[in-house]
Amino acid sequence: MNAVKEPSFRESVDLMFNRAVALMDLPPGLEEKIRVCNATYTVRFGVRLRGKLHTFTGYRSVHSEHMEPVKGGIRFAMGVNQDEVEALAALMTYKCALVDAPFGGSKGGLRIDPREWDEHELELITRRFAYELIKRDLINPAQNVPAPDMGTGEREMAWIADQYKRMNTTDINGRACVTGKPINGGGIQGRTEATGRGVQYALQEFFRYPEDTKAAGLSGKLDGKRVIVQGLGNVGYHAAKFLQEEDGCKITAIIERDGGLMDEDGLDVEAVRNWIASHGGVDGYPKGKYIRDGAKYLENDCDILIPAAMEGVINMSNAANIKAPLIIEAANGPVTAGADDILRAKGCVIIPDMYANAGGVTVSYFEWVKNLSHIRFGRLGRRQEEARHQLIVDELQRLDAHLGDKWVMTPNFKQKYLRGAGELELVRSGLDDTMRAAYQAMRETWHSREDVEDLRTAAYLVSIGKVATSYRALGL
Numbered sequence: 001m002n003a004v005k006e007p008s009f010r011e012s013v014d015l016m017f018n019r020a021v022a023l024m025d026l027p028p029g030l031e032e033k034i035r036v037c038n039a040t041y042t043v044r045f046g047v048r049l050r051g052k053l054h055t056f057t058g059y060r061s062v063h064s065e066h067m068e069p070v071k072g073g074i075r076f077a078m079g080v081n082q083d084e085v086e087a088l089a090a091l092m093t094y095k096c097a098l099v100d101a102p103f104g105g106s107k108g109g110l111r112i113d114p115r116e117w118d119e120h121e122l123e124l125i126t127r128r129f130a131y132e133l134i135k136r137d138l139i140n141p142a143q144n145v146p147a148p149d150m151g152t153g154e155r156e157m158a159w160i161a162d163q164y165k166r167m168n169t170t171d172i173n174g175r176a177c178v179t180g181k182p183i184n185g186g187g188i189q190g191r192t193e194a195t196g197r198g199v200q201y202a203l204q205e206f207f208r209y210p211e212d213t214k215a216a217g218l219s220g221k222l223d224g225k226r227v228i229v230q231g232l233g234n235v236g237y238h239a240a241k242f243l244q245e246e247d248g249c250k251i252t253a254i255i256e257r258d259g260g261l262m263d264e265d266g267l268d269v270e271a272v273r274n275w276i277a278s279h280g281g282v283d284g285y286p287k288g289k290y291i292r293d294g295a296k297y298l299e300n301d302c303d304i305l306i307p308a309a310m311e312g313v314i315n316m317s318n319a320a321n322i323k324a325p326l327i328i329e330a331a332n333g334p335v336t337a338g339a340d341d342i343l344r345a346k347g348c349v350i351i352p353d354m355y356a357n358a359g360g361v362t363v364s365y366f367e368w369v370k371n372l373s374h375i376r377f378g379r380l381g382r383r384q385e386e387a388r389h390q391l392i393v394d395e396l397q398r399l400d401a402h403l404g405d406k407w408v409m410t411p412n413f414k415q416k417y418l419r420g421a422g423e424l425e426l427v428r429s430g431l432d433d434t435m436r437a438a439y440q441a442m443r444e445t446w447h448s449r450e451d452v453e454d455l456r457t458a459a460y461l462v463s464i465g466k467v468a469t470s471y472r473a474l475g476l
């Protein structure tokens, strides 16, 4: 038994919050106001399935309403409980503030194992849960806007949006009641992979600063770095895939529910994902070394560790054995407050969840704006931009003809330059910009203050500062 008790997820978030506010000068009472969760609604509802009435328990927690709507995903998992939903809602508040997404924080959860139910049953359950939340304005484009999380995706979001539409037939902004919808149901290009893309952009930005890279005991660029990924779900898969295919990283271990795979020469992310899809797990994958106790691979030697599965996987029982000099928290709360102390003391650099996985909510923000403006991004300007580029290309071509062999236009230049930005390009550009700006705000605090030792404390300082400013503007 550990002499010091492992804090719960919510206690962990509070402990990390307290560490940061101790370094701030907040007016009395405001600290408490920001920390506490405003309200958590618990609902128990019945759905008749397979000839019998089944009762389900769901939650929607609202952490902070300093800005509305409040925002945050809905997860479907057996482990869902009030403590978890409240911790996740608090993280949403800090996350949105850090990346300047104009929302308060919220989170929802339904205690269910989605794999136990078929699609039609899941639809009935989801619609019923949504009904309970919609009628209390806990799903509403102006007040509370859910999104996907663990165990949910665009299919569930489409059911929720449709349920809202049925109950609010004249709300012209109804589609903005939920984000992460399919493209043909009011979604936005690039939302599905947004969290994984954000993890990639976060790492790219980190490696732009030799001073920060050095703080983690690393050097050089992302290219060639050995990466371990835990969880090949939506977030882990996209992060690992982009890092492998676009940044030259080597994925040396993949940890999944049923075990871990390791290959120092690098695993093919796409092939492993396909294997999981057809075999239900990583066991039996023809390459690499498989072990049933996959969590052991968290302790392998590597450059970057990406926990992308769930909370608490790096805790006081394994933190001392973690060898990764750099951890990027793609999941919410994967490192407990106790483990954070141990890792910090070892000199490990942790890129914290509230920043690392903020790509999802950032693109959700773009989707919400798109729904409210009722127009696709790029629709007005794209052709005009292309026409202006055409002018320059025509001019360059004239020069090309005039100068003959003395100057030759770069092959492909015309094709690349002529293409105006469509929705996907704009979403990526907005996400990249957001991830860079938020990182810069964190590192500025990290390096400019003697009393700030780590990026997590810096992230809390930046975000709590922004929430406090909003409260002050409200006269509180």
Ligand code: GLU
Pocket: 071, 072, 073, 074, 145, 146, 147, 148, 149, 150, 179, 332, 357, 358, 360, 361, 362, 364
């Ligand atoms: N569930 C995601 C998160 O934890 C996305 C939330 C959203 O897009 O509102 O950040």
